[in-house]
Amino acid sequence: MHDTGTVPAPAPQAAAPRPAAAPEKHTRRFGLPVATALVMGNIIGGGIFLLPAAVAPFGTVSLVAFAVLTAGAIALALVFGRLAHRDPRTGGPYVYAREAFGDFAGFLAAWAYWITTWVSNAALAVAAVGYLDVLIPVNDHAWTACLAALVIQWLPAVSNFAGSRYVGAVQLVSTVLKFAPLLLVAVGGLFFFDADNLGPFNASGGSALGAVSASAAILLFSYLGVESAAVSAGEVRDPRRNVGRATVIGTLGAALVYLLGTFSVFGTVAHDRLVGSTAPFSDAVNAMFGGSWGGWAVALAALVSMTGCLNGWTLLSAQTPYAAARDGLFPAAFARKRRGVPTVGVGVTVVLASLLTVYNYTAGSARVFEILVLVTTFTATVPYLLATAAQLFHLARGEHEKVNRARLVRDAVLAALAFGFSLWLVAGAGYAAVYQGVLFLFAGVPVYAWLAARRGRTAA
Known part of the structure; x- marks a missing residue:
């Protein structure tokens, strides 16, 4: 184990690659297409259906914020690709942080990421109920809405319990299905584009730089999920090659859909109407083709999108605790795998998310739940910071001496x-x-102190 009280002279040895477990009957490693779908599906949840209206008050300057954020997300994706090439084990940021900085840093990365996943899963299910209500009235009573949210959470959990081959299949199908209506607006909207609908470049009334920063604050979390392939690297076929490619391709694909979709909505829905819209993609479809079927179609697309997103996030919610448990940094039960999936991690995560969902509906206040969701936007970045710091650490130690200078600088x-x-x-x-x-x-x-004490007694 690492000595976290001192700076180790040699590279840490506790995080040496573990022997791969023998494949089970229902285990199938993800290829490049499924790994890419996992990244895209987890980045693009249901938020895209509200983003154009959310940034419309700032004007088209928000597209500049999108471009800046895309550049940052691509940089992060490339770093994850390099780290996965160096250490292609399940756990992603947890593995990178622990190898570079020791057990405590690894634990913080795993703990923060785990909190992010199960709170976000609860939030996603609650948001999905709003779209379900368009198709089937469920929001009339709190308990029917709560039950619907629980069902939406447990269906992806069931596919995870069935095995990794089913997780991959659901992820691939849901990603394809949800992109059909999104691409309809993103690409089809260009043929109905009217520049008069765009409104002012900077509608905020302040400086352009301030408008970019303000709109970026809303858009910042649209790219959470770029780490998805790295976290599941142990389940990816040829991870040294495919994790990096899937991460970059998936992030670029999500960015393209975000940018084209927002731009097309800006050009098909009048700016003054878009600012107050609660269903901007529905308004765009209605403006493109007439009629009022856009709301139903977009609601269905949003449900498919969120279910697929939950499917992928449910797997990720168990992968990091699984990797940490194998190293003794999480309770041992999280290291149990069945059919390629850490089932204990999936079960504990979905139960915690369900309890949080029930609390949200019974407390009668959306504010408490909203605060918890905002907390996850911070906890999600802790593993990012530690992982990127790990890459800087390896570069500073000269562990890339055999790489040419141009590659090192890049x-x-x-x-x-x-x-x-x-x-x-x-x-x-x-x-x-x-x-x-x-x-x-x-x-x-x-929790870390208790587990560290147990490891110390066992070693003694």
């Missing part, structure tokens, strides 16, 4: 950009979210 610039992007994510979360996120983060310290 890797260093990308790591610095990715670290800056991660810091920007923290700043965008806001003071309250960072404050409470730190409390959530360090609530795990007693």
